[in-house]
Amino acid sequence: MGRYVLKRLIQAALVVVSVTVVVFVVTRLIGDPVAVMLPLEATDENRAVLEAQLGLDRPILVQLGDYMADAVRFDFGDSLWQRRPAIDIVMERLPPTMVLVLSGFVLGLLLGAVIGVVAAIRPGRWMDRLFVLLGVLGISLPQFWIGLVLIVFFSVGLGWFPTSGSGSLRHLVLPAVVLALPILGRIALVTRSSMIDELNTPHVKDATARGLSRARIVVAHAFRGAGIATITVAGWELVGALAGGAVVVETVYAWPGIGFTAMQAIERHDIILLQGVVLVIAVIVVTINILVDVTYTLLDPRVKFD
Amino acid sequence: MTGDRPLLEIRSLEVVFPTPGGTVRAVREVSLSVNPGESVGIVGESGSGKSTIARAALGLIELPGRIVGGEVLWRGRSLSDEKIARRYRGRQISLVSQDPMASLNPIRTIGVQMTEVMARHLKLGKQQARRRAGDLLEKVGIPEPGRRLDQYPFELSGGMQQRVVIAIALSCDPLMLIADEPTTALDVTTQAQILRLISSLQKELGLALMLITHDLGVVAGACDLLKVLYAGEIVESGTADALFHHPRHPYTAALLGATPRLDGTTERLRIINGQPPDLRSVDIGCSFSPRCPNSTSYCESEHPVLEPDSRGGMFACWHPQNHLDARSVPREG
Numbered sequence: 001m002g003r004y005v006l007k008r009l010i011q012a013a014l015v016v017v018s019v020t021v022v023v024f025v026v027t028r029l030i031g032d033p034v035a036v037m038l039p040l041e042a043t044d045e046n047r048a049v050l051e052a053q054l055g056l057d058r059p060i061l062v063q064l065g066d067y068m069a070d071a072v073r074f075d076f077g078d079s080l081w082q083r084r085p086a087i088d089i090v091m092e093r094l095p096p097t098m099v100l101v102l103s104g105f106v107l108g109l110l111l112g113a114v115i116g117v118v119a120a121i122r123p124g125r126w127m128d129r130l131f132v133l134l135g136v137l138g139i140s141l142p143q144f145w146i147g148l149v150l151i152v153f154f155s156v157g158l159g160w161f162p163t164s165g166s167g168s169l170r171h172l173v174l175p176a177v178v179l180a181l182p183i184l185g186r187i188a189l190v191t192r193s194s195m196i197d198e199l200n201t202p203h204v205k206d207a208t209a210r211g212l213s214r215a216r217i218v219v220a221h222a223f224r225g226a227g228i229a230t231i232t233v234a235g236w237e238l239v240g241a242l243a244g245g246a247v248v249v250e251t252v253y254a255w256p257g258i259g260f261t262a263m264q265a266i267e268r269h270d271i272i273l274l275q276g277v278v279l280v281i282a283v284i285v286v287t288i289n290i291l292v293d294v295t296y297t298l299l300d301p302r303v304k305f306d
Numbered sequence: 307m308t309g310d311r312p313l314l315e316i317r318s319l320e321v322v323f324p325t326p327g328g329t330v331r332a333v334r335e336v337s338l339s340v341n342p343g344e345s346v347g348i349v350g351e352s353g354s355g356k357s358t359i360a361r362a363a364l365g366l367i368e369l370p371g372r373i374v375g376g377e378v379l380w381r382g383r384s385l386s387d388e389k390i391a392r393r394y395r396g397r398q399i400s401l402v403s404q405d406p407m408a409s410l411n412p413i414r415t416i417g418v419q420m421t422e423v424m425a426r427h428l429k430l431g432k433q434q435a436r437r438r439a440g441d442l443l444e445k446v447g448i449p450e451p452g453r454r455l456d457q458y459p460f461e462l463s464g465g466m467q468q469r470v471v472i473a474i475a476l477s478c479d480p481l482m483l484i485a486d487e488p489t490t491a492l493d494v495t496t497q498a499q500i501l502r503l504i505s506s507l508q509k510e511l512g513l514a515l516m517l518i519t520h521d522l523g524v525v526a527g528a529c530d531l532l533k534v535l536y537a538g539e540i541v542e543s544g545t546a547d548a549l550f551h552h553p554r555h556p557y558t559a560a561l562l563g564a565t566p567r568l569d570g571t572t573e574r575l576r577i578i579n580g581q582p583p584d585l586r587s588v589d590i591g592c593s594f595s596p597r598c599p600n601s602t603s604y605c606e607s608e609h610p611v612l613e614p615d616s617r618g619g620m621f622a623c624w625h626p627q628n629h630l631d632a633r634s635v636p637r638e639g
Contacts, residue, residue, distance in 0.1 A: 202408035209364050209403070210423045210474065211396030220422070221411055300413050301458045 005290070012286035019282040020071070023275055024064055028056075033080050033269040054080070067275075076279065077272040081265070086276035090258055094280065096166055097257030100250070101241050103176040108183025109234050115184070116191025116230070117223055123196050131188060138185025143245060147178045147252035164254040175253040179245050183237040190233045194226035201225070228299050235292030239285045312339035313381055313482050313514050314363055314399070320375030321358050321367055321538075328586035332358045332371070334538040340482060345508060345515040347525030347546065349561065350535030353582055356518045359535075360486040363516065364399055365391030397427040400475035401484050402504070405491040406467035410459040416443075417455030420474050427478040442473040446503060465496035472503065482514035483507075489524060501528060522565045526550065534558045537583050537593035540612060544619020554615060554626040556598045592624065600625035 034050050051057045055066070070077065076087045112135075119131040154174060155163040161174050198204060199222050207217050246259035254260065258277050265273040296303045321333040333355040340346050350356045361367055362378050365385030378385045380399065385391040395401075403409045411419060420442065421435035430438065436455065443451035446469040459467055468488065475483055485504055489497035505528045508515045517529055525532060525546065532549045534542040534557060542555035553559040563576035580597035591606040592598070598605065602625065610622040 202403065202405065203411045205366075205368075206401065206403055206409040206471075207411070209366060209395055209401040210426075211392055211394070212422060212426055213392075216422065216426075221414070225411070225413060302412065302460055 005294075008290045008293070012290060015286050016279065016282045020068075020275070020279055021064065023278045024067060025060065027271040027274060028060055028063070031269045031271065033271055036269040037080060071279075076276050079265075079270055079273040079276075081268045081270040081273060086273045087280075089261065089273060090276045090280050093256060093258045093261045096255060097242070097246050097250070097259060100172065100175055100179060100255055100257055101238070101246055103172060104179030104245070104249075105183060105234075105238050105241055107176060108180035108237065109187055109230075111180070112184040112187025113191050113227075113230055115188040117195055117218065117226075119188070119192045120195030120199060120222075120226075121218065123192075128192075132192070135185040135188040135192075138181040138183075139189070140185075141181070143178055143182065143248045144252055146181060147174070147249060150174050150178060151252075164252075166255050171253075171255075175249045175255050178252070179241055179249045182245070183241060186233055186237060187230060191226060191230045194229040195222055198222040198225045224299075228296065231292060231295055231299065235288055238288055242284060242288075243281050311381070312341050314338075314340040314516070315379040315382075316359070316362065316376070317379070318376035319359070319362060319373065319378060321355070321362060321371055322374050323371045325370075325586070330585045332538050332585060333362070335376070336535075336538070336540055337376070338533055338540065338543070340514045340516055342481065342514055343512045344531065345505075345517065345529045347529030347532045348516065348518045348535055349520065349522055349525060349532060351520050351582060353585070354535040355538040356520075356535050357486055358538075360401070360484050360516070360518050363484055364395050364401060366395075396423055396475075396480075397478045398481045399484060400478075400480040400482070401486065402468070402471050402475050402488045404487040406464060406471045407459065407491070409471050410467060412459055415456055415458055416462075416470055420455070420470070420477060423474055424477050438477065439473070442477055443470070445476070446470075446473045446507070448473070463496075464492050465500060468492060468496075468500050469503065472500075472507070476507065476511070479511075480513065482516065484516045484518070486518045487520070488517070490519075490521075497524075504528065522550075522561055534561070538585060539593065539622070540620075541594065541623070542619065542621040543612070544615075544617060544621075548617045548619050552617065552627075554617075554619070554621040555594075555623045556600050556625070556627060557594050558621075559627045560597075560599075592622075594623075598625075600627075 033054070034047050034056065038046055038050060048057070055063060067077065074087070076085065078084060079086045079089055082089060115131045115134070119128040122128060151163050151174065154160045160170075162168075162171050165171055199218075204217055204221050207221050212221075246257060247262055248259070249255065250257045250259035251263045258280065262274060262277045264270075265277060316336060316338050319333050319336045320331070323330040323332055336355070336359060338346065338348075338359075348356050348359060358367070358371070362373065363385075365378065365380075365388065367373055373386060380390075380394050383390050385394070410416070417436060417439055420439040421430070421432065424430045424435040424438060425432075428435075439455055440451040443454055448454055448466060448469050454462070454466075454470075459470070462470065468491075472488075483504070488504060489500050492500060501524060504515070504517070507513070508528075515529070517525055519525055529546050532544065532546050533540050534549070534555065536557050542549065542553065542558045549558055550562065553562055557578075560576070560578045564578060578597055583593050583596070591608055592601070592610050595601040595605040600623075605624050608624065610624050612620040612622045614620050615626075
């Protein structure tokens with residue numbers, strides 16, 4: 001197990017370095033931070049001075065080398081916009097994102113799993129059809145749109161929740177729900193179909209023949225098997241919520257997390273801050289992937305580390 | 307418990323499976339009973355309805371299958387009442403199914419799968435159930451039973467897995483064991499061991515046994531009574547001895563001819579020509595007539611019913627083998 005984790009950690013480090021290089025090159029090719037930082041009437045001379053100050057006039061490989069050399073010492077550069085270490089900003093913005101992503105994820109995972117199991121018990125009945133419809137809607141409706149609809153309905157119309165911002169549990173409800181919907185949808189559909197498969201396996205039928213209660217068969221036999229698929233998808237969903245969903249939802253609700261920060265960094269061409277956000281997300285994503293793989297071995301004795 | 311009252315009584319059972327191509331009549335007018343301590347073999351080829359009978363005996367006909375006629379009684383009570391059936395399943399009637407690898411949950415330990423059944427039916431505590439599980443494993447001939455309890459099914463061989471399934475089936479001291487092709491998924495040497503184990507446990511514990519197989523060799527030593535099933539119907543029944551030595555139904559005779567023997571007979575194995583009938587079409591005559599060497603046009607139009615013969619058995623045939631008591635049916639001229 002120790003060797004396995006070590007191997008995975010080395011792989012993870014390679015992934016993080018690759019992501020850093022790609023983001024570094026792409027951000028420097030597609031945007032010009034200087035143009036955004038200077039007023040419109042700035043002269044070419046002004047530009048050249050600022051470019052040299054920021055070190056952007058040097059060849060991209062030299063810049064990359066510098067960045068990597070600093071990164072090894074945990075110096076990820078100063079934000080062009082806020083003029084302080086990018087990593088400090090990201091770390092300040094991380095806790096709100098964690099609160100939001102984890103609430104949305106747990107909500108989506110639990111409800112999705114319950115809905116999937118209940119739907120699978122009587123496939124084809126009205127309850128199953130209703131849940132499948134709900135799941136498909138959760139997956140297919142765009143989050144920015146649901147986010148706006150919920151604001152119009154619950155915040156503007158009913159006045160139950162604030163339209164945006166953070167600071168209280170009431171602020172958390174709408175963004176967490178919006179983040180949870182696609183997770184709920186996919187978890188429910190995957191859990192449902194693997195539950196239907198499990199409930200039709202010979203070992204579940206033979207468990208019935210042994211007189212076990214329906215509840216025990218559904219929970220201790222079928223769901224335990226189906227749960228492996230659920231965990232796989234849950235890992236992807238957590239990653240997706242963190243790396244994608246959070247950006248959309250935090251922007252719609254002005255939730256002060258790293259997704260919102262990423263949008264601000266992009267608007268301001270703050271390539272150093274953006275780089276910091278991507279790096280932290282990449283580290284979290286590879287960590288989650290390792291945890292999911294370790295979880296498999298706990299759930300399924302047939303899976304071995306190697 | 308009275309000795310003479312049958313444990314299991316199946317009366318004129320009719321089971322159908324609706325399919326897109328038409329309704330399949332999987333079990334037709336089947337009646338049989340199993341008395342305490344008695345061993346009954348049910349023999350038939352694939353699709354003859356034998357597994358459906360096994361499921362029905364547990365009250366487990368699953369959708370889309372439906373019982374459209376007759377009844378299944380366990381000690382006089384109908385198993386179509388799910389509440390009653392659930393009380394007896396695993397407790398008084400136990401199942402040993404075909405493929406032990408498929409019968410056991412692959413991701414739960416053997417100990418858990420054994421003790422959960424005892425916890426359910428015998429209300430045993432964890433420690434008690436575990437101790438009993440160990441004893442049972444020993445009884446079915448599994449070495450190092452204590453260690454096995456913490457192992458997963460995939461860590462055991464097929465034969466050992468089937469022994470575990472048998473141990474689970476016996477765990478609540480049942481009155482009857484239903485073994486549905488218990489050796490089909492095993493290799494030949496293991497088959498014989500598992501059969502001997504089932505047989506000896508049946509005698510030792512005084513269990514009733516319903517042994518379902520396509521292989522006459524399997525039931526030969528293990529069963530007192532045999533029922534031969536063809537196309538969802540019982541076509542012949544009687545003592546194992548009578549059926550083996552004096553089969554009356556041409557199908558039984560053909561099955562015997564198709565069974566390899568180890569006693570030096572070098573005769574070529576005979577095959578039964580043709581296919582079992584399509585159970586979706588309602589036949590009017592004898593289902594076996596298209597494949598039967600004795601068949602006449604009378605067989606194609608008149609359905610034979612089970613009638614007692616002079617040996618104490620029953621058969622359903624207009625032109626039986628060994629014309630000891632041929633029925634008064636006019637032969638075609």
